[in-house]
Amino acid sequence: MNDVRDMDTGSGLTLQERESMLNVDQKRIFNHVKAHLLRQIQYENKSKQEKEQSESVKPLHMFISGVGGTGKSFHIEAIKALVKSLWSTLTKHTCAVCAPTGLAAYNVGGVTAHRLFQLPIEHDGQCASYWSIPKASHKVMKTELQDLKMVIIDEVSMVSSLNLTYIHLRMNDLFESDEWFGGKNVLFVSDILQLPPVCGQPVFDKVTASTLKYRLGSMGAVNIWHDTVTYDELTIN
Template identity: 30%
Template sequence: MEEAAAYHMPYRLRRLFATLLVYFPPINPPALWNKFEQAMSEDYNRTSTLPPEQIRLEVLHQISNFLDSMGKDINSFSLVSTTLRFRDRYTNTRDTLSELNIQVSEADLLAIAQLNAEQKTAFHHIMDAIFVKQKGCFFIDGPGGTGKTFLYKALLAEIRSKGYIALATASCGVATSILPGGRTAHSCFKIPIDMNPANMCKVSKQSASANLIRQAKLILWDEAPMTHRHGIEGVDKLLRDLMDSTELFGGKVIVFGGDFRQVLPVVTKGIITDFIEASIISSYIWPQLTKLHLNQNMRAIANPQFTAYLLRIGNATEPLIDDTNIRVPDHLLIPYTNEDESINILINSVFSDLTAFTDENFSLINRAILTTKNEFVDELKHPYTELSWTST
């Protein structure tokens, strides 16, 4: 601190002071505050006409904001003899302002009018819970391609366009990247990576994160089946604590979403168990969720037979061969003759006419050959073009 005070601006010094309190706690925080209060107040003393006591409060308030962003309460360090209460004067913290400043795109607002019948039913159920009942817990179940993300964006747009806060979270980073203002559930609710039930969701009730969660009209959690039940149970306990409520998730409106067909079964001692209750959502939470089902595949709407085939596979109702394999329909297969000829037939089937691809459409980038290993990518490169493929 002495070295930093010699050349850092007061703002940087205040941030450093807050960081030290959290990550390198001094033995006597009040003594450290008294020693460097003047250095951390220098800009206010030079430019402001406020009395000394008011300047001290302004400096402490900014330090409090830094501590809030790190999940700590300034009063826990006892820097001054009195209890500091900044929430009454400054209700909008940096996290809250960041959420309120999320721009709602015109496309997402238009999505509300473009919902299909199943999506509209789910949309109105959730809106009723938010603005009429003011509580409700939902699970949106739907295979890939049924428009879950499209519905999420419509929900977020409706809430945010009215000036309210909607938290968009997901279990993995890839899913958060397609949600406006999305962040991981681990980040939002401070879920530990090791999912230790004894150390779940450490959010101070006086922190900026707690204030943001309390203000949220809607909490959206995509890819919920990818999270162990300890994480969801931890968030339930956190919200009950923050809202001072015994209701499920503290009475907040929370929407889970995902597809259990994409989750591998849980094997315990050689026995395949029910992964819905065993590892994903505990038995006391799952029955209390209102299930909203999406079945209409919007990606393959022009091919209902293929959609039905995918659903049979996901629901484990497609007949098996030798009790282990699923038969792929002949019209989806490239007949094998020899290695070179079959590869050429595959390439020509996917990229049948390269002259048909122009700058005006995106047919080329919407076509791909996927492989399981990078070595197969080199084998599948077209000998007459510069096209290349990537393994997945």
């Protein structure tokens, strides 16, 4: 099974200590994420009747941009600690961190996106087609990720728009949802002008209907990034 590595990187810092070390930019985004998650928890704790009478809180899909030196990795650690704190009673992984490459994943204490979501691997510079995972693997993944509240994808500039679609489809399958990304919170982190995808179009590009028909056999053109992702930026070096 995937090693989600929902853990501290060994610094030994508490959530309160991490919060106190955030600069103005980081604190603004951290507070925005925190407020959104608290609204979700408030909604989750409502009775069925109360939920029917109130509007649900949509998942947070947010891109946090920032050039090198603006503290993106430290910010990820703070948000990961926040998620673990807010859902501390849950026993399974509540926050999964991943990145497109092994080195990038290691730097933020995560795993590759391909490993986390069991995505098809590109070979010889060719895009891979999407496929469903075996039932046994699906059952294990679903059990391990049943408490998942947030996914953080670092170095998202290297994720192609097609692979972003595959991540969305895999999460929908795992969490039996027809919402974007299985109805889970997803944070995307990167300097979007850094390395582009090795294979495929940038994450913010539209995936054409012809590409999706070839890779999936159905589905019209889609631009998940444009349709679902909000934006904020770290600017303080």
